[in-house]
Amino acid sequence: MPIIVPIKDLRNTTELSNLAHKEQEPIFVTKNGYSDLVVMSSELYDKFARTNRIDQAIYESEKDLLNGGKPKDAEKVFAELDMKYFG
Secondary structure, three states: OOEEEEHHHHHOHHHHHHHHHHHOOOEEEEEOOEEEEEEOOHHHHHHHHHHHHHHHHHHHHHHHHHOOOOOOOHHHHHHHHHHHHHO
């Protein structure tokens, strides 16, 4: 269930910070009854950022394939990386 708080609750920063770290969920802040901000812990933000980078890499790979790119054999690629970095 989403966590929703009114903007006036931003006055109590310690309580909001504790809630963000405890729940590890985005906190939706409303202003005049409408969604205005999203607050989250830095750990949760880092998790979202990592996921976004992975999703972006997958998207770019799929786009490359659709534009005529050639797929590579995963075993061969990993063997080449292993040779490059570990001799």
